[in-house]
Amino acid sequence: MNKLRDTVWGYRLSIFVAVFLMLVELAVELALPFILKKIVDDGIQVSNMDAVVYWGVWMVVLSILAFFSGVTNTFFSGRVSQGVSYDLRKALMEKVQKFSYSDLHMFSTSSYITRMTNDVTQIGNTLFMSLRVMLRAPLLIIGSVIMSFIIDPGLTIILLATVPIIITFLIFVLRIGSKQFKQVQQRLDEVNRVIRENLMGVRIVRAFIRAPKEESRFGHVNSELKDDTIRVLKLMETMMPILLLVMNTAILLLLIIGREKVLAGQTNVGDMVALMNYALRVSSVFSIFSFLIMAFSRARASAGRVAEVLDADEKLPELKEGRVNLRLTAPPSIQFDKVSYDYPESSEYALTQVSLQVRQGDKLAIMGGTGAGKSTLLQLIPGLLVPTNGEIQINETSIADLSISELRKMIGYVPQESFLFSGTIRENLLWGAREVDNQTMLEAAKAAQIHETIEKLPNGYDTVIGQKGMSLSGGQRQRLSLARALVMNPKILLLDDTTSALDAATESKVWESLEQMDSTMLLITQKVKTASKCDSILLLDHGEVVAHGTHQELLATSTIYQAIVQSQLEEGETWPLLTTAEQPIELN
Structure with a gap:
């Protein structure tokens, strides 16, 4: 929450101006019933038109002042609301951009979207209402009670007795409402997730004739969102009748007792007019409290969700001044020294004690089955993942000592x-x-x-x-x-199964172009024909290096590689596959 508070505090000048203008409006609103009392007692009751005109002019002047204060307050409140919303969206995006791959899995994609849009909007709207209405509402209640007490302490006790009851009830509703609105936001995450999945996978949905099933799945999460929203709205709407019942009872008692006091000469008509005005102002404030509590409950839940992202710990190191800026004019060497990596949510290592050397300008093919750790290995080089153990070096300089941004400028990465x-x-x-x-x-x-x-x-x-x-x-x-x-x-080119969807002729032309690249290249492939053209081949199995060498060396020494080659031989094709060796290699 500290970052959220700091963001709001950055607009403190506009907040102070808005609050000051709100207090001017409040002061005028509290003064008007008192002026009305003066008009009745000092003017109408004694037929003194001069007093009526005098106090009437003051009412008009103060009303104009309140009008301009309200308009200006709206401007500053809007500036704070939209400015904070902008800054929060920006901060959330910057935070997410700093997350490592494993950090991103803390929340679903749909949840990130909801937090950056709906939750931020809720916070912004509530800030606007706070500076326009929310802060003014409790102050108006307090001010009305104080002014009523000045006019007639005895009658004010009736009004004062209702306030603790109502405040206790509102606090109770606020606590329950915040929890329920958090649940509503989570339901909204689920709805967004289903919508996103169906929009991205629309072809698969149609190909497998799954539209009815997906409609049913969406209907289920949509129904849960509706039910939870109705439940919390029922709670909020229950507040109104209860609040009005308490306040109208107090006003009725005020009228009955006040009438007796006027008839007994213990108070005058002007006092009763002022007291009724203050009582109606308090009643009007309580009548909108259900709306204010609902808005505050939603904003409180949204603020917590936004703070979860902003306050999340990052596993990816931030850029720091003084790190080495390695500017490459030629393809570099790349070295892995006993590198291991495990994903936070996994109990097994994705890579274990991987050591290898890629010489300057060499092309390394990486092969292995599903889950062998091929993509993980590539993602370690640009710092998308950070090694759990071991060290990766570029031109004998550890990437931990390099500026991440400068390192990535030298890398061309093509993901799977x-x-x-x-x-x-x-x-x-x-x-x-x-x-x-x-x-x-x-x-x-x-x-x-x-x-x-x-x-x-x-x-x-x-x-x-x-x-x-x-x-x-x-x-x-x-x-x-x-x-x-x-x-x-790029001086380093990382290709993650980049040509899997290409036909043989196009892939051959692409490879001819890649061979002319002045880069150190690491590529993941399942095709022996592609791998055999590289300077060396790395064979991974369950995160461990099981073979490393040229195509010919692996044909001679690795049974796993021999099996891969054998599975890709076309009818009538013989050893060695796509090499220029004079003698074929016989497999036993």
Whole structure:
């Protein structure tokens, strides 16, 4: 909560001005019934028109002052509300950007979206209402009671007796309401999650004829959201009749006893007019308390959810001044020294004691079964994951000593899932390197074998692609993702099964282009034909290195690699596969 309070405190000047203007409005509102008493007692009762005009002018002047104070207060309140909302969304985004992959799993994607939008909006709206209404409401009650006590202490006791009862009831409702509104926000997370999954997987849903089932699943979470919302609204709406019953009873007693006192000459008509005005003001405040309590309960729940993200511990080290800025002019060497990594939610290591050396400009193919740790190994190099044990070095400098931002500028990373952003193809290609010229972009697209495809589109490189590039084929998305990495002219190129959706001819052309790259390259592949073209091959199994060498060396020494090669041999194909060795290698 400290970061949330600091964000609000950053607008303290506007808050002070808004509160001051609110107090001016409040003072006028408390003064008007007293002035009305003067008009009745000193003017109307004694037929003194001068007194009526005098106090009437004061009422008009003060009303105008309250009007301008209210308008100006609205401006400053809006500035605080929208400014804090903006800063919170920005802080949440910056926080999420600093999270490591494992940190991101603390909350679901739909929950992050809800917290950055709905929860922040609730906080902003409540801040606005606090500066306009919420702070004014309790002060108006206190002020009305004090002014009533000044006019007639005896009658004020009737009004005063209701206040503790009502406040106790409101605190009780507030505690229950905050818990229930937190549950409503969690239900909203679930609704957003189901909507997101169905929008992203709409093709799968239709292909497996799962639309009725998904509609039923959405109906279930939607129904739970509705039921929880109705339950908390019932609680809030129950407040109104109870509050009005208590206040109207107090006003009725005030009228009955006040009448007797007027007839007995113990008080005058002006006093009763003022007392009734104050009593009605207190009643009007309590009548909107159900709305205020509901807004405050929702904001309290939302503030807690936002604070959960802002106060979350980060496992990814933040950038610090004084770290080494390693500027590469040539492809570097990469060394793993007994590197291990375990995901927080897993009881087993994803990588165990991995040691390897990739020489400058070499190309290393990484192979292994599902869950072998291939993608984990690649993600350790740009610092997307932080090793549990061991050390990774770039040109004999530990990446722990490097500036993470500078390190990533030297790396071209193509993840297993080809993620594209909404926008034009040009914007996607220049997403990681906006300062490059158009010719560099075209050369990267040609190297990725996507240039001709782009040129055939209606608007070429300015063609707008949909969310995640769903309007493109899997192979086209992979090549665009590769081109985006090549645009950066990286000295380290990390490819996570980048050509899995390409046909053999296109993949061959892509590989020819990659061979010309001036980069140290690590690529994950399941294809022996691709791996055999690399300088060396790393074979992983359950997070451990089981073989490391050239294609020919592994054919001769690794039974696991031999089995992989054997499974990919086409009919009539013989050993050695895609090599220039003079003699074939016979397998036993």
